[in-house]
Amino acid sequence: MDVIADLTVQGVQMALVLLLAPLLTGFVRKLKAHLVRRQGPSVFQPYRDLLRLLRKEVVLAENASWLFRVAPYLIFAATWVAAALVPTFATGLVFSWSADLIAIIALLGSARFFLALAGLDVGTSFGGIGSSREMLIGTLAEPAMIMIVFTLALIAGSTQLATMADYMLSPAVGLRVSLGLSLIALIMVAIAENARIPVDNPATHLELTMVHEAMVLEYSGRHLAMIELAAALKLQLYISLIACLFAPWGLARDGGGIAAYAVGIAFFIVKLAVGGLLLALFETAIAKMRVFRVPEFLGAALMLGLLGTLLLFVSKGL
Amino acid sequence: MPPVMGLGCVAVLMGVAVLAVILGRSKAATPLVYGACLVASGLACAAALFQIAVEPWATVLPLGLPWVGAHFRIDALAAFFLIVVNLGGAAASLYSIGYGRHELVPLRVLPFFPAFLAGMNLVVMADDAFTFLLAWEFMSLTSWALVMAHHHDPENRRAGVIYLVMASFGTLLLLLAFGLLAGPDGHYAFASIREGLRSPLIAALVLILALVGTGSKAGLVPLHVWLPLAHPAAPTPVSALMSGVMTKVAIYGFLRIALDLLGPPAWWWSLPVIALGGVSAAMGVLYALMQQDLKRLLAYSTVENIGIIFIGVGLAIAFRANNMGWAAALALTAALLHVLNHMLFKSLLFFGAGAVLSATGLRDIEQLGGLIRRMPATSFTFLVGAAAIAALPPLNGFVSEWLTFQAILLSPQIPQWGLKLIVPAVGALLALSATLAGACFVRAFGIVFLGRPRSPAAEAATEVDRFSLVAMATLAGLCLLTGVLPGLVIDGIAPAVKLLVGEVMPRQLGVAWLSIVPIAESRSSYNGLLVFLFVALSTGIAVLGIHRLASRAVRRSAIWDCGFPITSANTQYSASSFAQPIRRVFGSIVFQARERIDMPPPGDARPARFQVEIKDLIWQFLYAPVGDAVWEAANRLNRLQFLTIRRYLSLVFLALIVLLLVVAIWT
Numbered sequence: 001m002d003v004i005a006d007l008t009v010q011g012v013q014m015a016l017v018l019l020l021a022p023l024l025t026g027f028v029r030k031l032k033a034h035l036v037r038r039q040g041p042s043v044f045q046p047y048r049d050l051l052r053l054l055r056k057e058v059v060l061a062e063n064a065s066w067l068f069r070v071a072p073y074l075i076f077a078a079t080w081v082a083a084a085l086v087p088t089f090a091t092g093l094v095f096s097w098s099a100d101l102i103a104i105i106a107l108l109g110s111a112r113f114f115l116a117l118a119g120l121d122v123g124t125s126f127g128g129i130g131s132s133r134e135m136l137i138g139t140l141a142e143p144a145m146i147m148i149v150f151t152l153a154l155i156a157g158s159t160q161l162a163t164m165a166d167y168m169l170s171p172a173v174g175l176r177v178s179l180g181l182s183l184i185a186l187i188m189v190a191i192a193e194n195a196r197i198p199v200d201n202p203a204t205h206l207e208l209t210m211v212h213e214a215m216v217l218e219y220s221g222r223h224l225a226m227i228e229l230a231a232a233l234k235l236q237l238y239i240s241l242i243a244c245l246f247a248p249w250g251l252a253r254d255g256g257g258i259a260a261y262a263v264g265i266a267f268f269i270v271k272l273a274v275g276g277l278l279l280a281l282f283e284t285a286i287a288k289m290r291v292f293r294v295p296e297f298l299g300a301a302l303m304l305g306l307l308g309t310l311l312l313f314v315s316k317g318l
Numbered sequence: 319m320p321p322v323m324g325l326g327c328v329a330v331l332m333g334v335a336v337l338a339v340i341l342g343r344s345k346a347a348t349p350l351v352y353g354a355c356l357v358a359s360g361l362a363c364a365a366a367l368f369q370i371a372v373e374p375w376a377t378v379l380p381l382g383l384p385w386v387g388a389h390f391r392i393d394a395l396a397a398f399f400l401i402v403v404n405l406g407g408a409a410a411s412l413y414s415i416g417y418g419r420h421e422l423v424p425l426r427v428l429p430f431f432p433a434f435l436a437g438m439n440l441v442v443m444a445d446d447a448f449t450f451l452l453a454w455e456f457m458s459l460t461s462w463a464l465v466m467a468h469h470h471d472p473e474n475r476r477a478g479v480i481y482l483v484m485a486s487f488g489t490l491l492l493l494l495a496f497g498l499l500a501g502p503d504g505h506y507a508f509a510s511i512r513e514g515l516r517s518p519l520i521a522a523l524v525l526i527l528a529l530v531g532t533g534s535k536a537g538l539v540p541l542h543v544w545l546p547l548a549h550p551a552a553p554t555p556v557s558a559l560m561s562g563v564m565t566k567v568a569i570y571g572f573l574r575i576a577l578d579l580l581g582p583p584a585w586w587w588s589l590p591v592i593a594l595g596g597v598s599a600a601m602g603v604l605y606a607l608m609q610q611d612l613k614r615l616l617a618y619s620t621v622e623n624i625g626i627i628f629i630g631v632g633l634a635i636a637f638r639a640n641n642m643g644w645a646a647a648l649a650l651t652a653a654l655l656h657v658l659n660h661m662l663f664k665s666l667l668f669f670g671a672g673a674v675l676s677a678t679g680l681r682d683i684e685q686l687g688g689l690i691r692r693m694p695a696t697s698f699t700f701l702v703g704a705a706a707i708a709a710l711p712p713l714n715g716f717v718s719e720w721l722t723f724q725a726i727l728l729s730p731q732i733p734q735w736g737l738k739l740i741v742p743a744v745g746a747l748l749a750l751s752a753t754l755a756g757a758c759f760v761r762a763f764g765i766v767f768l769g770r771p772r773s774p775a776a777e778a779a780t781e782v783d784r785f786s787l788v789a790m791a792t793l794a795g796l797c798l799l800t801g802v803l804p805g806l807v808i809d810g811i812a813p814a815v816k817l818l819v820g821e822v823m824p825r826q827l828g829v830a831w832l833s834i835v836p837i838a839e840s841r842s843s844y845n846g847l848l849v850f851l852f853v854a855l856s857t858g859i860a861v862l863g864i865h866r867l868a869s870r871a872v873r874r875s876a877i878w879d880c881g882f883p884i885t886s887a888n889t890q891y892s893a894s895s896f897a898q899p900i901r902r903v904f905g906s907i908v909f910q911a912r913e914r915i916d917m918p919p920p921g922d923a924r925p926a927r928f929q930v931e932i933k934d935l936i937w938q939f940l941y942a943p944v945g946d947a948v949w950e951a952a953n954r955l956n957r958l959q960f961l962t963i964r965r966y967l968s969l970v971f972l973a974l975i976v977l978l979l980v981v982a983i984w985t
Contacts, residue, residue, distance in 0.1 A: 150742070158842060
């Protein structure tokens with residue numbers, strides 16, 4: 001029976017992240033619109049967009065290969081699995097031990113790998129520019145992320161997210177310099193990885209500034225829907241990751257029962273809303289950077305992450 | 319299976335080499351020779367598999383130095399490396415059965431190929447310094463002959479010269495290292511070297527000599543210069559062997575000397591090893607990202623992977639010196655697993671490059687493109703190799719890098735300050751090189767196999783022969799298998815790890831669900847199988863759901879390209895444009911990369927020009943001065959050739975006096 005219960009919780013987690021992701025995207029868009037005194041579309045607009053995309057036919061370039069058609073599913077699946085492994089409302093998920101935080105980052109790396117390949121598949125200059133820039137951003141964001149993982153893992157004594165979250169809930173954490181550094185670095189990485197302002201603009205299709213959108217220019221119909229959904233999942237993943245590590249309040253412990261899970265879900269939704277609000281505020285307040293300023297931005301994140309790790313190598317208390 | 323089979327297979331391979339000379343140019347020679355190599359390597363690999371977990375086997379043959387004989391011994395470490403060598407050898411032989419048919423001058427390849435395989439086997443089995451060095455030099459010379467197979471090309475001749483110089487340099491240092499190890503009494507057998515006592519100074523000297531000597535063969539920065547020249551010059555299966563297998567033999571040499579023969583390590587030994595490893599990892603992949611030649615790109619990527627392996631080895635030395643046996647076991651397991659993994663995916667990628675070369679005649683990636691439609695099987699296996707080397711789960715490259723990261727996470731417990739500062743920095747370099755490798759292989763696969771063909775040759779490509787495909791598919795399957803069931807391999811490596819650091823990682827096969835748990839479950843665990851199933855399941859759900867819910871209509875149409883498609887394939891992103899952002903960010907320091915743009919004003923019909931200048935600083939500041947100095951000295955000494963007999967005689971006389979003085983003062 002335990003196994004079935006555990007699997008159900010894991011299934012709920014998978015369904016929950018999938019269902020909430022477009023809502024989060026819609027919420028952020030709505031807030032951004034309000035902040036610049038516009039009405040903005042309904043928060044449910046992303047769901048409608050997805051449904052419409054699903055109903056449309058796929059227009060494929062003549063020379064698109066099988067990789068172009070397979071990639072959206074792989075990107076979606078890798079992101080979904082990664083998102084399902086981050087504790088959102090409960091820590092004791094069954095499969096959480098099958099992949100730690102490093103593996104989750106690597107799963108997102110796989111999604112990026114295939115997305116960049118898909119951008120190159122049709123053979124246009126836009127796809128190439130997107131892939132090339134995406135890989136540049138990735139090569140700086142991912143090491144920064146690994147450094148953040150190092151910092152957190154050295155503090156919590158584990159790279160398992162569930163254990164980390166448990167540790168962060170315990171009073172042993174205290175206030176640490178390295179934690180502060182890694183929080184800032186993690187936010188910077190999250191912004192870059194999700195193609196948000198100031199690194200990339202999710203709303204624009206201006207040729208020379210876009211990164212993520214340039215890669216997916218040739219996609220249409222259900223393939224585009226998969227990629228959009230994966231992008232929404234990724235944004236949610238980062239917010240829930242930050243929440244799980246730095247604000248783990250309300251997470252249901254192992255075998256907490258239905259009530260604890262319900263509380264956990266409520267807390268999770270509140271955390272997502274707060275995260276979305278902060279993101280919208282930040283994005284409206286700041287201007288987009290030039291592409292070659294991005295390495296400086298991410299280099300700072302990398303340095304902060306490395307500094308956090310170094311501090312911990314030097315002293316356990318910092 | 320009797321352990322003597324290892325030596326038997328070497329004898330067979332040598333016999334095949336002689337046979338190849340006799341068979342000469344006959345048509346049947348190619349399949350016969352490679353077929354025999356395949357059988358011999360396969361048997362040797364099987365024998366080594368049986369040998370890894372049992373007692374070491376040793377023998378002395380009455381060859382070599384008259385009062386020493388030739389000692390051979392297969393212990394767990396040797397057995398592990400024999401598996402790596404012969405698995406790689408078998409794959410390369412299988413591949414060659416097909417690929418060898420394109421060889422225009424088979425007689426320059428056929429005899430040396432089995433001899434090269436035999437040489438590598440001998441190095442791993444050698445149990446005395448003399449046999450080791452002899453086999454090492456034999457391995458170098460046979461591979462040099464293979465590099466020079468197409469010596470009409472001046473590029474290849476240059477590669478051959480530099481390879482020969484670097485190989486001799488490495489052997490010289492190893493000779494000195496073994497000389498110090500043997501001591502004044504000249505105990506050449508490894509068994510007596512192990513028992514000898516050394517002062518810390520001598521031990522340090524041996525370690526440095528061994529690191530530089532084996533590092534020059536493995537391709538550690540800054541000793542890597544021969545790799546990117548020699549690997550493209552050799553025929554593809556040989557490139558695969560040199561890159562995937564011979565560099566591993568060099569690592570074997572280092573492990574044997576540093577962790578077995580030299581006795582208990584001092585903590586600071588790990589400093590140069592970790593530092594050189596970290597620098598190699600990052601520099602290698604940056605170099606790889608800048609390359610246009612597919613095989614040269616792969617060669618530089620080998621430099622990166624060797625760096626990763628040396629990071630693991632260095633950590634193992636540091637942990638062992640601090641009596642943290644379990645941590646040393648973890649670090650060394652990571653390194654050895656990466657040895658196996660790199661052999662698998664680098665051979666696979668070289669085979670893919672060879673397939674592209676034989677289908678199009680091109681190695682320059684700027685002229686390729688669109689091969690995924692013309693060579694579907696090759697491109698699929700290459701994609702698997704690219705994903706594996708880019709450390710994507712659930713493939714094998716990820717597992718060994720993950721284990722290395724876990725080992726780094728244990729190092730704050732090391733008390734020494736030098737290591738406390740260097741290890742996190744190297745951790746950052748490792749993370750950076752892992753992600754740069756991702757970019758590098760997106761570029762390699764994307765430009766070569768995706769997009770539209772950039773040349774008529776790429777347009778006309780067809781799939782390669784069955785043997786090559788089977789070889790590539792086997793390696794791709796092994797990459798997945800090792801990634802999905804890493805526990806099996808980790809347990810297999812355990813005896814070798816035990817031999818070197820005295821402890822092993824906890825047994826992995828007993829862990830539920832076939833996870834791997836390096837230290838404790840609450841600390842970290844990874845399950846390749848579950849991740850694989852999880853991803854496969856979600857892909858399945860997504861595909862099923864979408865195909866049930868969504869419209870299935872597909873319309874093929876022209877490329878959209880923002881509504882302004884240009885039919886010329888030149889408008890695609892090229893390899894150098896793909897690497898441009900990364901070159902700008904990293905290359906301006908590392909390579910002193912400078913871009914010069916000459917953009918004529920509107921109305922001027924002059925073509926715009928874009929020039930990139932990249933310098934190889936290591937060559938410029940390390941090798942070129944040495945080369946110049948040698949040239950200068952040679953020029954000066956040249957005068958000695960034209961002396962009169964009187965002057966010669968006085969020179970000899972002077973030399974004699976100096977020598978006598980030296981002897982007098984010495985005693």
